[in-house]
Amino acid sequence: MEEKSPTNNTSSDEIDLGQLFELIKKGFHKVFIGILRVFLYFKKNLLILVLLGVVGVGLGYGLKQISTITKKTEVIVKPNFESKDYLYGIVNELQSKIKGKDNEFYSSIGIDLEAIKGFKIEIEPVQESNNKVVNLEESLKYLEYLGNLKDDNSIKQVVKNEVLASSYVNHKISFLYKDAKMGQDAAEKIISYINKNKYFQELKEIYLDNAESQIRENEALVKQIDLLVTNYTKALGSKNGTSGDGMVLLGGEEGLDIPQLLNLKNKLIETTGTNKLEIKEQQETIKILNFGGPQQIKQAFFTKGLVLIPSILIFLFFVWSFIKYLNKKTKELL
Structure with missing residues (x-):
């Protein structure tokens, strides 16, 4: 068989490299032509694009000026006397009366x-x-596990409501309006109206009376303990002694357990402090933790209108130009 010449392989390699360089050259040429066409397109339509940008900015500014800014007041509250359901119910009722125009x-x-x-x-x-x-989340997962053990949706829902109720202590009431002065005044009157519920007013009085009675009784017991300890301390003499467990022994009389009395006194003082705190917090059915002032709500469309509207107009012009180009090519093919 006749062997292939090495020169033929070399020549073939040179032809392949030449074709490759030619393809690269043509590719760069097409890219350059594409960039040139884009440049020419923007140069040809520069005046229209600038005009659309100016018109869009003007429309955005105009809409921002004529739009009415919405304001809001946020009130953070804590329901007392298990009044959370009442709070949500009355707020929904008030909103329904607004929709129904109950003047x-x-x-x-x-x-x-x-x-x-x-x-x-x-x-x-x-x-x-x-x-x-x-x-x-862990409580709800446990609830789902319990639900799998017993197919009773009613019980499951009751337990779920209890879990959610115990998980949220504070609540936020938001009032939205246009006029800052009238809106803030209306928010104050509505919060006052919510707190005037007759049932919870009576319940509040009972809670406060019970707490004040317990404070008086605790303070009286603390005074008695102090008096007992003082008298027994004075009665201590050389013939009396103290047992190893802290109990004071007085000449054949029954011993006085000083550590236990002091422990009882500390518990009474702690209970008194808790009751005083409850009296402070339970002056209202719905305890107001923070009553905010009017604040402006950000309206995304109108705040970004100066950029958004010109962008939309220019984008629509590009779409129109593309459709026009496709229509022209279609006519050439036909």
């Missing part, structure tokens, strides 16, 4: 519903710390 009801609490444009009430639980959220 008579709102006039009875000193609010001119017609004058407050865009007035709205919302309520939601305040999220607690991450640890409490994790505990809530």
Whole structure:
């Protein structure tokens, strides 16, 4: 057989490299032509694009000026006397009366519903710390496990409601409105109305009376303990002694357990402090933790309108130009 010549292989390699360089050259040429066409397109339509940008900025600024800014007041509250269900119920009722334009009801609490444009009430639980959220998730997972053991949706829902109720202590009531002065005044009147529920007012009086009675009794017992300890201390003499367990022995009389009395005194003082704190916190059915002032709500569209509207107009022009180009190519093919 005749062997292939090495020169033929070398020549073939040179031809392949030449074709490769030619393809690269053509590729760069097409890229350059593409960039040139884009440049020419923007140069040809520069005036239109600038005009669309100016018109868009003008429209965005105009909409921002004529748009009415919504404001809100946020009130952080803590329901006392297990009044959480009442709180959510009354807020939903008040919002329903707004939708139903119940002017008579709102006039009875000193609010001119017609004058407050865009007035709205919302309520939601305040999220607690991450640890409490994790505990809530674990409780709900355990609840799902219990649900798998017994197919009783009613019991499962009751337990779930109890878990959720114990997980959220504070709640946020939001009032939305247009006029800052009238909106803030309406928010104060509505919170006052919520706290005037007759049932919870009577319940509050009972709670406060019980707490004050317990404080008086505890303080009286503390005084008696102090008097006992003082008298027994004075009665100590050389013929008396103290047992190893801290009990004071007085000449044949029954011993006095000093450590136990002091422990009881500390518990009484602690209970008294807790009762005083409860009296402070339970002056209202719905304890107001923070009553915020009017604040502006950010409206994304109008705040970004100066950039968004010109961008939309320019984008629509590009779409129109592309459709026009496709239409031209279609006519050439036909």
